Amino acid sequence: MQNLETGKAWWEPYDQLMVATGAVPIRPDVSGVDAEGIYGADTIKTAINIIEILDRKQPERAVVVGGGYIGLEMAEALVLRGLKVSLVEQAGEVMNTLDADMGALVSAALEEAGVTLCRRESLQGFDVHNGHVKAVITDKSEILADLVILGMGVRPNSALAKQAGIPLGKKDAIKVNDRMQTDIANIWSAGDCVESFHLVSKKPFYVALGTVANKQGRIAGINIGGGNATFPGAVGTAISKICEVGVARTGLQAKEIENLGLSYVSSKIKSKTRAGYYPDAQDITVKVLAESGSGRLLGGQIVGKGGAAKRIDVLATALHAGFTVQEMIHLDLSYAPPFSPVWDPVLIAIRQVIKKI
Amino acid sequence: MQNLETGKAWWEPYDQLMVATGAVPIRPDVSGVDAEGIYGADTIKTAINIIEILDRKQPERAVVVGGGYIGLEMAEALVLRGLKVSLVEQAGEVMNTLDADMGALVSAALEEAGVTLCRRESLQGFDVHNGHVKAVITDKSEILADLVILGMGVRPNSALAKQAGIPLGKKDAIKVNDRMQTDIANIWSAGDCVESFHLVSKKPFYVALGTVANKQGRIAGINIGGGNATFPGAVGTAISKICEVGVARTGLQAKEIENLGLSYVSSKIKSKTRAGYYPDAQDITVKVLAESGSGRLLGGQIVGKGGAAKRIDVLATALHAGFTVQEMIHLDLSYAPPFSPVWDPVLIAIRQVIKKI
Numbered sequence: 001m002q003n004l005e006t007g008k009a010w011w012e013p014y015d016q017l018m019v020a021t022g023a024v025p026i027r028p029d030v031s032g033v034d035a036e037g038i039y040g041a042d043t044i045k046t047a048i049n050i051i052e053i054l055d056r057k058q059p060e061r062a063v064v065v066g067g068g069y070i071g072l073e074m075a076e077a078l079v080l081r082g083l084k085v086s087l088v089e090q091a092g093e094v095m096n097t098l099d100a101d102m103g104a105l106v107s108a109a110l111e112e113a114g115v116t117l118c119r120r121e122s123l124q125g126f127d128v129h130n131g132h133v134k135a136v137i138t139d140k141s142e143i144l145a146d147l148v149i150l151g152m153g154v155r156p157n158s159a160l161a162k163q164a165g166i167p168l169g170k171k172d173a174i175k176v177n178d179r180m181q182t183d184i185a186n187i188w189s190a191g192d193c194v195e196s197f198h199l200v201s202k203k204p205f206y207v208a209l210g211t212v213a214n215k216q217g218r219i220a221g222i223n224i225g226g227g228n229a230t231f232p233g234a235v236g237t238a239i240s241k242i243c244e245v246g247v248a249r250t251g252l253q254a255k256e257i258e259n260l261g262l263s264y265v266s267s268k269i270k271s272k273t274r275a276g277y278y279p280d281a282q283d284i285t286v287k288v289l290a291e292s293g294s295g296r297l298l299g300g301q302i303v304g305k306g307g308a309a310k311r312i313d314v315l316a317t318a319l320h321a322g323f324t325v326q327e328m329i330h331l332d333l334s335y336a337p338p339f340s341p342v343w344d345p346v347l348i349a350i351r352q353v354i355k356k357i
Numbered sequence: 358m359q360n361l362e363t364g365k366a367w368w369e370p371y372d373q374l375m376v377a378t379g380a381v382p383i384r385p386d387v388s389g390v391d392a393e394g395i396y397g398a399d400t401i402k403t404a405i406n407i408i409e410i411l412d413r414k415q416p417e418r419a420v421v422v423g424g425g426y427i428g429l430e431m432a433e434a435l436v437l438r439g440l441k442v443s444l445v446e447q448a449g450e451v452m453n454t455l456d457a458d459m460g461a462l463v464s465a466a467l468e469e470a471g472v473t474l475c476r477r478e479s480l481q482g483f484d485v486h487n488g489h490v491k492a493v494i495t496d497k498s499e500i501l502a503d504l505v506i507l508g509m510g511v512r513p514n515s516a517l518a519k520q521a522g523i524p525l526g527k528k529d530a531i532k533v534n535d536r537m538q539t540d541i542a543n544i545w546s547a548g549d550c551v552e553s554f555h556l557v558s559k560k561p562f563y564v565a566l567g568t569v570a571n572k573q574g575r576i577a578g579i580n581i582g583g584g585n586a587t588f589p590g591a592v593g594t595a596i597s598k599i600c601e602v603g604v605a606r607t608g609l610q611a612k613e614i615e616n617l618g619l620s621y622v623s624s625k626i627k628s629k630t631r632a633g634y635y636p637d638a639q640d641i642t643v644k645v646l647a648e649s650g651s652g653r654l655l656g657g658q659i660v661g662k663g664g665a666a667k668r669i670d671v672l673a674t675a676l677h678a679g680f681t682v683q684e685m686i687h688l689d690l691s692y693a694p695p696f697s698p699v700w701d702p703v704l705i706a707i708r709q710v711i712k713k714i
Contacts, residue, residue, distance in 0.1 A: 069693075199689075210699045211692045232687055239691035248691050307664045310697070313671045313690045320688055321678035330589055331677055332556075333670045334596035334605055335568045336426075340667070342567045 016186050016224045019161050019174060020217070023154035023192035023208045028065075032126030037133040038148040041070050050149075059146030060084060063136045065123050067094030069240035069247075071151030072106070075115045076242050078149070086116040086143050088123060088136060095247060097238060098301050099254045101268065102287055105303040109245035118143065154208050156193045169195035171206040178230040180220035188224055190216035197233030200251045200298060200319055201260055209238060235319040236299075239309050246309030250316040251299025254289065263292040267352035271345035273308045275337035282306040286349040288315065288325065295324035295357045300349070314346050325350050325357065373543050373581045376518050376531060377574070380511035380549035380565045385422075389483030394490040395505040398427050407506075416503030417441060420493045422480050424451030426597035426604075428508030429463070432472045433599050435506070443473040443500050445480060445493060452604055454595060455658050456611045458625065459644055462660040466602035475500065511565050513550045526552035528563040535587040537577035545581055547573035554590030557608045557655060557676055558617055566595060592676040593656075596666050603666030607673040608656025611646065620649040624709035628702035630665045632694035639663040643706040645672065645682065652681035652714045657706075671703050682707050682714065 002009040025040040027033060037059075039050050053059065060083060064075045067089035078085045087094070087110065093103030094110060094117070111117055118138065127135035127142065136143045156173040158166075167183045169175040173195040176182055180190045191213035198205040212234045222229040239248040257264045266289045274281040284304030290297050300315035302308060318328055329351060333344040343351070359366040382397040384390060394416075396407050410416065419435045421428045424446030435442045444451070444467065450460030451467060451474070468474055475495065484492035484499065493500045513530040515523075524540045526532040530552040533539055537547045548570035555562045569591045579586040596605040614621045623646045631638040641661030647654050657672035659665060675685055686708060690701040700708070 209692070211689065214699055215687055234687075234689040237689040237691045239693045239696050241693060241695040246696070250689070250691070307667075307696070310664075310667070310691060311670070313668070313688075313701070314674050316689050316691065317671050317674040317678070320684075321674070321680070323678070327677075330572055330591075331670075332568065332591040332594040332607070332673050334594045334607070334667060334673065335566070336596045336598060338598040339596050339603070339664070342571055344670070 014186070016188065018220060018224060019166070019182070019187060019189040019193065020191050021157040021160060021193045024157045025150065025154050026152045027150065028123055028152060030123060030125040032128040032133065035126055035128040035133040036131055037146065038126065038150065040150045041074055050147075053147065054081060054083075057146070061144050062086070062147040062149065063088060063143050063145040064149045064151055065136065066151035066153065067091070067096070067107075067117075068151055068153055069095070069238070070153075071149070072110065072240065072242045074149045074151055075110065076113065078147075079114050079243075083147070084116075085114070086118055086136075086145075088118045088121050088138055088143070090120070090122045092119055094119075095240075097253065098247065098249050098303075099266075099287065102249075102285065102301045102303055105285055106242060106245065106247050109242055109303075113243040154192065156206065156208075158193050161189065161193070170204050171195075173206045175204075178232060179223045179228070180216055180231060181223070188220045190220040198252075199233045199235050201256065203260075205236070207234060207236065211237070235316050237312060237316045239312060241309070244305050245303060246305065246307065247303050248309035248312035249299070249301045250312050251297065251319050252289065253299055253301070257289060257298055262298070264289050264298055265292055265353055265356035266290070267349050267356065269345065269349045269352055271348050272341055273304060273306045273345075274339065275341055278337040280306065282308060284308040284311075284345050286311070286345045288346075288349045288353050290325045290353050290357060292357065295326050295354065297323050297325055297328065300346075308345075311344070311346055314344075325354050329354060371543070373545065375577060375581060376523070376539070376544060376546040376550065377548050378514040378517060378550045381514045382507065382511050383509045384507065385480055385509060387480060387482040389485040389490065392483055392485040392490040393488055394503065395483065395507065397507045398431055407504075410504065411438060411440075414503070418501050419443070419504040419506065420445060420500050420502040421506045421508055422493065423508035423510065424448070424453070424464075424474075425508055425510055426452070426595070427510075428506070429467065429597065429599045431506045431508055432467065433470065435504075436471050436600075440504070441473075442471070443475055443493075443502075445475045445478050445495055445500070447477070447479045449477055451476075452597075454610065455604065455606050455660075456623075456644065459606075459642065459658045459660055462642055463599060463602065463604050466599055466660075470600040511549065513563065513565075515550050518546065518550070527561050528552075530563045532561075535589060536580045536585070537573055537588060538580070545577045547577040555609075556590045556592050558613065560617075562593070564591060564593065568594070592673050594669060594673045596669060598666070601662050602660060603662065603664065604660050605666035605669035606656070606658045607669050608654070608676050609646065610656055610658070614646060614655055619655070621646050621655055622649055622710055622713035623647070624706050624713065626702065626706045626709055628705050629698055630661060630663045630702075631696065632698055635694040637663065639665060641665040641668075641702050643668070643702045645703075645706045645710050647682045647710050647714060649714065652683050652711065654680050654682055654685065657703075665702075668701070668703055671701075682711050686711060 121138035192208040282305035478495035639662035
C-alpha cells in the first residue's frame with residue numbers, strides 16, 4: 001500500500017483482495033506528446049483543466065486525435081464552444097466499432113456539425129513551439145492546433161496485477177471467472193481492468209464500459225461478502241450521441257464475425273422514428289447481421305436522430321435470448337404514431353435480412 | 358356481395374375467402390346517443406367532420422366518454438385546441454389496461470394538461486335540446502357539453518362471419534388457427550375481427566391493434582398465396598402518448614394475472630430517462646410483474662416523458678424469450694448519459710422485483 005500524498009508505503013494483510021484499477025488512456029509514443037496544450041480525456045480534473053484553458057486562452061483551433069466515442073464527444077463539445085475542430089482518424093470512417101457503411105453516417109453527421117474530418121491519416125507526432133503544441137503531424141498533413149485532445153482508447157490498468165503474478169488475458173486485461181475471481185485465491189477483480197466474456201462470440205473480449213463494470217462490481221461484492229453470484233457476460237452493447245445523431249451497436253460487427261470464421265448476411269434499412277406523417281419523424285438507419293443458414297442474430301447497429309439509437313436494446317435483449325431472426329419477425333413491439341411506424345424499424349430490418357438467410 | 362353505392366347484390370364464387378371486417382366502435386345503448394354533436398372516433402371521415410365542426414361552430418365544452426387510449430388522445434387534441442374538456446371514466450383511473458397505481462400517473466398527467474376527470478362515473482344518457490346534445494348524464498353528475506366524443510372501445514365486426522356459420526371465440530372475435538384459417542375450409546381472417554393468442558397467458562385473447570393486425574394480414578396473405586407461415590401470437594404490447602407523457606404496457610397486468618390464478622410479485626421504481634446530471638433528464642416510472650417462485654416475467658408498464666415509454670420493447674422482447682427476471686438482471690442494455698442512467702430504469706425495476714421472488 002502507498003499513500004500517494006505522503007509517499008509512505010507499507011504492507012497491509014488481507015483476507016480477500018479486490019483489484020479495481022480500471023483502465024488508462026492510451027498515450028501514443030510520438031515526439032512532442034508531452035507538450036503543453038495536449039490533453040487526454042481521462043479524469044474529471046483533466047476536463048476541468050481543459051474548460052479552464054478554453055475560458056482563459058480562448059484557443060481557436062482544436063484537433064481531436066481518434067474517432068471513437070470519446071473523440072467524437074470531445075469534438076462535439078469543442079464545436080459547440082465555437083472552435084474550429086479537426087478530427088484525425090486512422091480508419092476510413094469514424095466509430096470503427098460500427099461497420100464502415102454505418103460509420104460513414106456518423107462521419108457525415110460530424111461534418112454536418114462543422115468538424116473537419118481527416119480520415120485515413122495516422123498520427124506521427126506534434127510540432128511544438130516554446131513548449132506548446134503548434135500542429136498535429138500525420139502521415140499526410142500538418143494540422144494547426146492550439147489545443148489537442150487525445151481520444152485513442154484505453155487499455156486495462158493491469159501492471160500491478162501482472163507484477164503480483166495474476167494471469168492476464170485479452171489485451172492484458174486481468175483474467176477472471178464468472179464469479180469475478182482471478183486465478184489467484186482470494187483475489188477478485190472487476191471493471192475496466194478485467195477481461196469479459198462475449199455471449200455471442202462465446203469468447204473472451206475486452207470492453208471498458210460503465211454498464212459492464214457496474215454489473216461486475218456488484219457480482220464481485222456479493223461474492224466477497226460471502227454470497228454466490230455470477231456474471232455471465234455481455235453482448236457488446238454501446239451507445240453514443242454526436243450532436244443530434246445517436247449511434248448504437250450491439251453484438252458482433254462484420255469484421256468480428258469474419259474473424260470468427262462465420263459467414264453472415266446483413267440488411268440495412270432506412271426508416272423513420274415515428275409514423276411518417278407525425279411531426280418530427282426523424283431518419284433512422286438500422287443494420288442487422290445474422291448467421292447464414294441458421295439465421296442466428298449476430299449483431300445490430302443503429303444511427304439516427306431523436307432517441308432512435310436506444311432501440312438497440314431490443315437487439316441486445318434478442319442476443320441474450322439467442323434468437324434467430326426468423327423468431328424475431330413477430331416480436332410484439334410497441335406502436336403508436338409518436339413512437340414508431342407500425343412496423344418498428346428494427347422489425348423492418350429483420351424482415352429484410354430473413355430474405356437472405 | 359353488395360355494391361354499397363348502387364345497392365346491387367349478387368353471389369360471387371370463391372376459391373379462398375378472406376374476412377377482414379375489422380372492428381366497430383362500441384356505441385352505448387342509452388337515451389340521446391343519436392343526437393347531433395355526439396361522435397365516435399372511428400373513421401377518417403368522422404375525424405374530418407369533427408374538425409369541420411370545431412372550426413365552424415367553435416364549441417366551448419367537450420366531454421369525452423371513455424379513458425382508453427382513443428379517449429385520451431381525443432381529450433389531448435381538444436384541450437390543445439383550447440376547449441374545456443371533461444373526461445368520463447367508469448374505473449378509478451384512466452387507461453385501465455395498466456394497473457391502477459400506474460393509471461393514476463396518467464390521470465395526473467391528464468389533469469395537469471387541463472382535462473377535468475370524472476372518475477368512477479358511468480354514462481347514463483345524454484340531455485338533448487333541439488336534436489343537439491346539451492349535456493352528458495352520468496350516475497353522479499350532469500356535464501354540459503357542446504361536443505361529445507365516444508371512446509368506449511371497439512368490438513370485432515364479426516356479424517357477417519357469424520351469419521355464415523364461422524365459429525367465434527373471445528368477445529365474439531372470429532376463431533383462427535396460427536395460419537389465420539377459420540374453422541371453415543378456405544375461409545381466412547385477420548386483424549381486428551379475429552381472436553389472437555397470448556404468448557404469456559397461453560390463452561386466446563382479443564386485441565385490436567395495428568401491429569398485430571399487420572402481422573396477421575401478412576401471414577394470411579402468404580398462406581392464401583400458397584405459402585406456409587404461422588403467427589405465434591402476441592404479448593399484449595401497447596403504447597400511447599398523452600400530451601408530454603408516454604404510456605406503455607406489455608404482457609399481463611395484475612388483474613389478468615389474478616384471473617389466471619397465478620401469484621405474482623411486482624416492483625415499481627421511479628428513475629430518470631437520462632443520467633441525472635444531463636439536460637432534460639425526465640421522470641420515468643417502470644413497473645414489472647413476475648411470477649412468485651419461478652421469477653418468470655409476466656408483464657411491465659411504463660409511464661414517462663421524453664420517449665421513455667418506448668423502453669417497453671425490452672420487456673416485450675423478454676416476454677417473447679420467456680425470460681425469468683433473474684435472467685434479465687445482466688441484460689447488456691445501452692448506456693450513455695443522453696440516453697439512460699448507467700443502470701437502465703428497466704433493469705432497476707428488475708433488480709427490485711428479484712428481491713421479492
